[in-house]
Amino acid sequence: MKPTLESLRACLDGAVPAVIATCAADGTPNVAYASQVHYVDAEHVALSYQFFSKTRENVLAHPYAQVQVVEPGSFRHYRLRVQYLRTETGGPLFQYMKAQLAGIAAQSGMGKVFVLRGADIYRVLDIEAVDPRLPPAPPPPDALLRLRRTLDHLGACDELAQLADRALAALTPGFGIRHALLMMLDEAGASLYTLASLGYGHSGIGAEVALGKGIIGVAAHERILVRINHRTGDYAYHAALRTAATNEPRIPLPVLAEPHSQIAVPLMHADRLLGVLYAESEHDAFFSHADEDALAIYGRHLAALVAQLAALPDDAEPLPAAATPAPTGAPLAVRYFPDDHSVFIDNDYLIKGVAGSILWTLLNEHAQSGRRDFCNRELRRDRRLPLPDGGDNLETRLILLQRRLAERCPAIALEKTGRGRFRLVLDRPLALHAML
Amino acid sequence: MSIRLSAEQAAFLQGPLSINVGAVGRDGWPCVCRAQGALVARDRRTLTVLLAAERGREVLAALDAGSGIAVVFSHPATHATLQLKAPCATRVAPNSAHHACHARYAAAFGGELGALGYGDELVRGLTALTAAGDLAALRFAPEIVFDQTPGPAAGRVLAAA
Numbered sequence: 001m002k003p004t005l006e007s008l009r010a011c012l013d014g015a016v017p018a019v020i021a022t023c024a025a026d027g028t029p030n031v032a033y034a035s036q037v038h039y040v041d042a043e044h045v046a047l048s049y050q051f052f053s054k055t056r057e058n059v060l061a062h063p064y065a066q067v068q069v070v071e072p073g074s075f076r077h078y079r080l081r082v083q084y085l086r087t088e089t090g091g092p093l094f095q096y097m098k099a100q101l102a103g104i105a106a107q108s109g110m111g112k113v114f115v116l117r118g119a120d121i122y123r124v125l126d127i128e129a130v131d132p133r134l135p136p137a138p139p140p141p142d143a144l145l146r147l148r149r150t151l152d153h154l155g156a157c158d159e160l161a162q163l164a165d166r167a168l169a170a171l172t173p174g175f176g177i178r179h180a181l182l183m184m185l186d187e188a189g190a191s192l193y194t195l196a197s198l199g200y201g202h203s204g205i206g207a208e209v210a211l212g213k214g215i216i217g218v219a220a221h222e223r224i225l226v227r228i229n230h231r232t233g234d235y236a237y238h239a240a241l242r243t244a245a246t247n248e249p250r251i252p253l254p255v256l257a258e259p260h261s262q263i264a265v266p267l268m269h270a271d272r273l274l275g276v277l278y279a280e281s282e283h284d285a286f287f288s289h290a291d292e293d294a295l296a297i298y299g300r301h302l303a304a305l306v307a308q309l310a311a312l313p314d315d316a317e318p319l320p321a322a323a324t325p326a327p328t329g330a331p332l333a334v335r336y337f338p339d340d341h342s343v344f345i346d347n348d349y350l351i352k353g354v355a356g357s358i359l360w361t362l363l364n365e366h367a368q369s370g371r372r373d374f375c376n377r378e379l380r381r382d383r384r385l386p387l388p389d390g391g392d393n394l395e396t397r398l399i400l401l402q403r404r405l406a407e408r409c410p411a412i413a414l415e416k417t418g419r420g421r422f423r424l425v426l427d428r429p430l431a432l433h434a435m436l
Numbered sequence: 437m438s439i440r441l442s443a444e445q446a447a448f449l450q451g452p453l454s455i456n457v458g459a460v461g462r463d464g465w466p467c468v469c470r471a472q473g474a475l476v477a478r479d480r481r482t483l484t485v486l487l488a489a490e491r492g493r494e495v496l497a498a499l500d501a502g503s504g505i506a507v508v509f510s511h512p513a514t515h516a517t518l519q520l521k522a523p524c525a526t527r528v529a530p531n532s533a534h535h536a537c538h539a540r541y542a543a544a545f546g547g548e549l550g551a552l553g554y555g556d557e558l559v560r561g562l563t564a565l566t567a568a569g570d571l572a573a574l575r576f577a578p579e580i581v582f583d584q585t586p587g588p589a590a591g592r593v594l595a596a597a
Contacts, residue, residue: 016554019508021458021468029466029506031458031519032584054591068456068468072554075561077470077491130491134561284553 003127005042008069008078009289010137012039013229014100015072020047022058022065030054037069038097039289040121045082046093048101049118056120059084065122068130072285073137077130082122092222094119099218099226143290147298150174159419160309161399167277167302168198175291177279179256183209183216184275184396187354187388192220192276195396195403200254205403206351207251219264220276225299227263227292229285250349261286265299269307277302310395314376314420324372331429332411336360338436341386345409354393355401357385362424363412363432376420398422437597438481438522438577445518445581445594446476449483449509452544457485457574458506459498459525469495471507472566473541475533482577483520484528486538488565489572496572499525505576508584512552517584518594525576534573538566 011018018034032055036048045067049056059065063084070077088094098116153170157163164182171177179199183192186208194207212221219226259280267274277299281287287295335344342352343359351359361384365371376394379385387394402414402422411427441449455471469492471485485507489496499505505525510517546562579597584590 017454017510019456019468021456021466021506023460023464023466027460027464028504028521029458029460030521031456031468031506031508033508033510033517033586035586050586051588051590062464064465066465066467068470075565077565079468081465131561131565134564 003078003129005039005045005080005124005127008071008127009039010073010140011069011071011078012037012045013072013285013289015229015285016070016075018067018069020055020065020067022055023062024054024058025061030058034067036097036101037067038093038100038119040093044085044121044123045080046088046097046119046121048097048116049087049120050101050115051117059120067122071137074134075131076134076136079128079130080124081126081128082124085121085123087118087120089118092224093121095218095222096224096226099215100228140288140290143288143294146175146291147294150298151301157305157309159416160306160395161402163302163305163309164196164396164399168196171198171279175279175295177281179259179281180277180279181216181253181255182275182277183220184393185220185273187386187393189273192216193353193400194251194253195275195400197254202252202254203403203407204251204254205407206355206400207253209253215262215264216276216278219266219278220273223266223268223273225263225265225292225296227261227287229261229287256280256282258282260284263287263292263295265295267299267303267306269300269303272307274303274306312419315418327411327426327428329428331431332409333431333433334360334363335433335435338434345412348408350408351401351404354386355397355404358397359401359405359412360432360434361385362414363430366424366426367430367432372424373417374422374424395420438579439581439595439597441476441480441483441578441581441595443480446480448511448516448518449474449476449520451511452541452548453509453511454545455485455510456508457487457492457495458508459495459503461494461498461503462501467494467498470565472545472562473534473538474507474509475537482575484534484573484575486530486534486541487572487574488570490570491565492572496527496574499574500527505574507576510584512548515586517586517590519582519584520576520578521580521582522576522578525574528573528575530571530573534571538571542566 018037020034022030034047038046040046065082067080067082097119101116150170153173154166168180171180181194182196184195191208191210194204197203209216211217215226260283261281263279265277333346340352341356343350343356405412413425415423415425417423456468457471458468460466471487473486476483504523506521508519581595583592583594
């Protein structure tokens with residue numbers, strides 16, 4: 001029986017380089033290494049086009065080629081008879097291959113010379129198993145079982161903050177994942193912010209990634225799952241995660257300095273992108289193709305749960321105010337910059353954007369009226385806040401704000417008092433300064 | 437008219453390299469097969485590559501039918517790569533020197549891959565590719581040598597007849 005292209009996906013990870021044989025117009029053979037042979041679908045592969053090479057010249061003149069791929073772990077060879085169809089220079093497949101190539105390039109110390117110019121699409125016409133007598137590679141762990149175990153640990157969640165934490169924690173017993181981030185898309189759809197993290201020295205809650213930057217930004221921008229199974233080293237795919245405009249206040253992403261495997265899973269609900277689940281490992285080839293499939297399903301499941309929890313109705317009104325003694329001690333200086341809604345506490349950066357603007361509004365409301373109890377519904381209607389219509393992200397922004405405060409400024413706290421209701425709790429008096 | 441390989445090229449080609457042989461069949465389909473070992477003649481004008489006959493039957497049939505030959509040699513640790521081409525190749529009966537070369541190559545290339553962290557399974561698989569008595573030897577006189585180390589200079593002609 002002929003092997004199927006699906007059954008060869010492990011051979012297409014670049015662990016053992018593939019070669020491609022082509023034929024020139026005058027009949028002369030040519031053999032070259034292919035940096036990437038990417039699985040497109042059951043009948044197509046894509047090869048990376050980096051330079052105008054003899055291979056490229058040949059397939060443009062005579063589109064038939066043979067590609068030899070090797071199964072890692074067994075060294076069984078397969079030969080694919082392929083026909084060149086077209087070259088793609090943009091879009092999801094191109095972006096995926098560009099991100100993967102960065103991983104391969106860094107692994108081989110060739111980051112500077114490996115720049116993707118196009119994704120050459122080939123139809124696979126025939127597959128030959130060259131070494132049918134060699135024993136197959138041991139199968140990777142059962143990804144379906146891993147997914148089931150992850151879902152068992154996730155359990156039932158009735159609020160977003162709980163879901164965010166459990167969604168990451170469940171990955172450890174499920175997939176053995178020890179480092180992960182849950183990132184949500186911001187209101188403008190221009191960047192993602194960290195809502196929860198797993199396994200880092202500092203949480204990085206609130207850290208941002210611009211759409212299209214690094215593996216997380218590419219996954220969000222193209223709405224595709226991106227998996228890189230090699231160390232990305234100094235290449236921009238990693239660096240872009242860690243650097244931002246240096247003159248802006250920012251929270252550093254807590255990611256590994258040199259991940260050997262990375263996966264970024266877009267959280268899609270219907271046609272909407274809600275965020276990205278990112279996981280990484282210090283080990284090469286940590287995520288199998290089957291893990292990729294299973295995590296894609298997990299991403300869809302998480303997105304549906306996020307959407308479901310966000311759609312639950314809020315309690316109608318804030319709780320009636322309870323009398324509390326005024327806080328004592330030296331006042332905390334709270335500075336607010338309206339341009340980017342950034343808030344500094346005693347000169348230390350706390351938060352910016354929608355969450356910064358919410359905090360500033362709450363603190364002013366409290367300073368003017370003494371109110372401590374608030375509800376989401378009134379915030380959604382508040383014209384001072386830069387929330388889009390509907391304020392879908394309000395709950396995740398409040399979780400972000402609550403977590404940032406708990407980490408950086410425990411003297412100011414937001415306590416949940418019901419669904420869509422919360423209380424501002426102050427341990428110190430505040431001195432509010434708007435930096436106009 | 438063949439070229440004479442430099443002493444450095446000859447030493448490189450006989451090292452623990454990944455070797456792949458390409459040809460074009462009568463039907464116009466290009467084909468490729470992994471080779472396991474190369475011997476450069478003393479005058480450095482011809483070389484013999486060794487492959488498993490069963491695994492390489494498509495390439496061997498193409499060469500028997502008069503195809504040109506292209507052989508790419510790559511050092512896995514450095515990616516230093518050469519491609520040699522000739523208008524034809526001749527099958528020769530494998531002799532004891534060929535068998536010794538093949539055994540040496542399997543051990544050296546296996547060690548090279550092991551050092552790169554490929555693992556024992558892959559090294560075992562490599563040595564299992566050629567069954568006993570299945571060795572084929574292809575002799576050819578290269579007419580052109582290309583530098584094919586990945587990068588913008590890939591494809592540069594290093595020597596031509």
